[in-house]
Amino acid sequence: MIVAYLRVSTERQHLINQRNEITKFAQARGMTIDRWEKEVVSGRCRKEDRNLGHLLKSLKSGDSLIVTELSRLSRTLYDIMSVLNNCLERKITVYSTKDGYAFDDSINSKVLAFAFGLVAEIERNLISLRTREALATRRQAGIRLGRPANYRPKHQLLNEKRERIADLLKQGVPVKTICLRYGFSRSTFYKHWKENKINPPSDRY
Structure with missing residues (x-):
């Protein structure tokens, strides 16, 4: 199955340009779009809270996902890498028409998948470290953490x-x-x- 994902942040923006771009891309490669997924939502919104989250879960090995730009997946690099890494692990090919990327089962894509996974792990560790440091700073400042005593x-x-x-x-x-x-x-x-x-x-x- 070949799925095209279109996203804009506001109602004032139009999806037609993205649709035309993907249609030309597919026709040039003899591909037929089986499903068009559209939504109007900020890219900063978590993918789990968007149609994209449900779409990714429905894709299977051998399927393809086409977007005009990787930024359509998310506005944060971490989330984009997370989506791409997940697709690569499940053997789902991701095409980005304007960027010219094709994330498939090739050796180059596998190297990218490793890099994405490594960066994602580093980011998780950094978030954990920042959280621990923030809590330690609050303790040193005498700020009580957690619920107040006798909180009932x-x-x-x-x-x-x-x-x-x-x-x-x-x-x-x-x-x-x-x-x-x-x-x-x-x-x-x-x-x-x-x-x-x-x-x-x-x-x-």
């Missing part, structure tokens, strides 16, 4: 709704019903009542 959102909700809950209990509304209404467990409910030295309602509720 359910107990906070119980505090905020205490008067309303007390009214419901006086009206005879069962504890189970109150817990379901506000989204906390019976154990949290009773623990909160005891910690705040309030006589908890009878278990008969």
Whole structure:
């Protein structure tokens, strides 16, 4: 199967030029486009959140993907390399008409696949390193990481709704019903009542 992928960032741009470019490219090589995939979305959007992500998953070994430029795949070099490396590993040929690239099963493409994979791994390591360094800097600055001590959102909700809950209990509304209404467990409910030295309602509720 031969698939053409067309993408523009805004509605004001037109896909027709990309379509004409790919049509000429295919005709010159005796290729027939089996599927046209079009979308209007920023290239900065993750491929998983675009039609491109679903398209790539549907491609099989021996299929071909044609774009007018590699930048149509993404606006970041890392994502472009990730897409190309994935296609090369799965024996999916990628053509870029304006760039003049053909990423196939040739030795040159295999060398590129190795280079792409290496760069992608280096980038992942750099991201991890930058994250660790940023966290270390925050610790040295005395900034507490993670959730605040005694962070208990359910107990906070119980505090905020205490008067309303007390009214419901006086009206005879069962504890189970109150817990379901506000989204906390019976154990949290009773623990909160005891910690705040309030006589908890009878278990008969």
